Amino acid sequence: MPHASVAQSARLTVLADSVSAGMPFEVAVAVTHGPGRQVTFPPVPAGAPEAGVLALGDAEALSVRRLPPTARGRVRVDSAVYRVVVFTADSARVGPAEVLLAPGDTVATGSALVPVRSVLTGEAAPYEPAPIGPAEAFPSAVPLWIGLGLLALLIVGGAVWGVGRALRRRPEAGQTVTPYAAAVARLDALALDAPSADATPGAIETHVVAVRDALRIYLAARLGVPAQEATSTEIVRHLANDARVPAVAVEAVRKALRPTDLVAFARVRPAPDAVGRLRDATRQAVEQVESGVRRRDTEAAQPGTETTPSTPSQP
Structure with a gap:
């Protein structure tokens, strides 16, 4: 009692x-x-x-x-x-x-x-994989490709990230790669290199961080958002104050960044099937933002003309 x-x-x-x-x-x-x-x-x-x-x-x-x-x-x-x-x-x-x-x-x-x-500086420390050593230190080519893929994401910026597979999208000579095309190409390449059912936690972390960076690089290049330095909360705040980005796109970006942050910072390790859903959510966020920006640009170029938002075509 x-x-x-x-x-x-x-x-x-x-x-x-x-x-x-x-x-x-x-x-x-x-x-x-x-x-x-x-x-x-x-x-x-x-x-x-x-x-x-x-x-x-x-x-x-x-x-x-x-x-x-x-x-x-x-x-x-x-x-x-x-x-x-x-x-x-x-x-x-x-x-x-x-x-x-x-x-x-x-x-x-x-x-x-x-x-x-603030985590605007030193953001990479909690989630970056181990430094890449000499090529001969790897017993197989797989870890080397993962490492080179991460370096491409961080260094190339607007260029197409890939893993060297035959289906990776490549721009023709002299053609400018748009931020949207680069983001889609990165996500396509990551889908081809998705973690298997027996993937290690480290491989899952590397993949999810690459998905996260694909969205951040796109937002930085397309909208001028300091997405590589800002927190996810700050990114969403920037987008909410940008008249070119509709509310549905802002929410799509928030939903895409939140779970990837938990992987990058909080050491949460989703199952491989959940990783696929994170990648799909990231692609949807890119599509939503691109549709909104293109619609706004069209309306600005043709005042008084009503336009219907559409999904951007594949490059």
């Missing part, structure tokens, strides 16, 4: 003085109550973030671990530690969290405001 003399309460504590956008940190949730109460902490969906996320204010929970309860006389304390990530700039509001106390009571924690450090 619960004891009414013991007041039940819950508190939330951020286990860090400051955090970085996209980098996981820990949050403790503790509940004080009388004996005889069963405590259920908010669960994190299995397979998060692909299967959904548990939102604690601005934070998204990646995992949770339950700690052993403690008891002092008639007072019992149950606690759990959540591994979370935030993507806001400047500061983030973490919490509240609602905890269930059987037989049906709910107690809510407060929230905490934590400063968010």
Whole structure:
């Protein structure tokens, strides 16, 4: 039987003085109550973030671990530690969290405001694969092609990234490669080199980061957005303030960048089939942005003419 003399309460504590956008940190949730109460902490969906996320204010929970309860006389304390990530700039509001106390009571924690450090510089450190060594150090050509592909993404910029396969798109001599054509070519090449069912976590990370960079490079080249230096939140804010980009395209970009950020920064490793969906979402974001920009350009060139947005044709 619960004891009414013991007041039940819950508190939330951020286990860090400051955090970085996209980098996981820990949050403790503790509940004080009388004996005889069963405590259920908010669960994190299995397979998060692909299967959904548990939102604690601005934070998204990646995992949770339950700690052993403690008891002092008639007072019992149950606690759990959540591994979370935030993507806001400047500061983030973490919490509240609602905890269930059987037989049906709910107690809510407060929230905490934590400063968010900028990741505009040094962004590559958390997710870049190991440095590429001499060619003879690789037992096969596969790791070398992966490494060269990443270097092409970072160095070539507007040029076509590929893995040297026969179906890779190549511009004709003297032809200018548009940002849209380059992005589509990159995504086509990545689809040909998609991770297999037995791919290692490192191979999945490398592939998803390449997909993420394909979208960022396109946005930088097409719209002048500082997509290679800005956080995903800042990119979305730039697009929302750009009259050429419709709201549906802004939302498509947000949905494409968020899960790839979790892979790049928070070490989340989706299954190979989920990687395909991430790649499709990225391609859709490119298509949506390109359609909106082309429509706006057409309207600007022909004032008063109504145009219907269409999907850009393949280069």
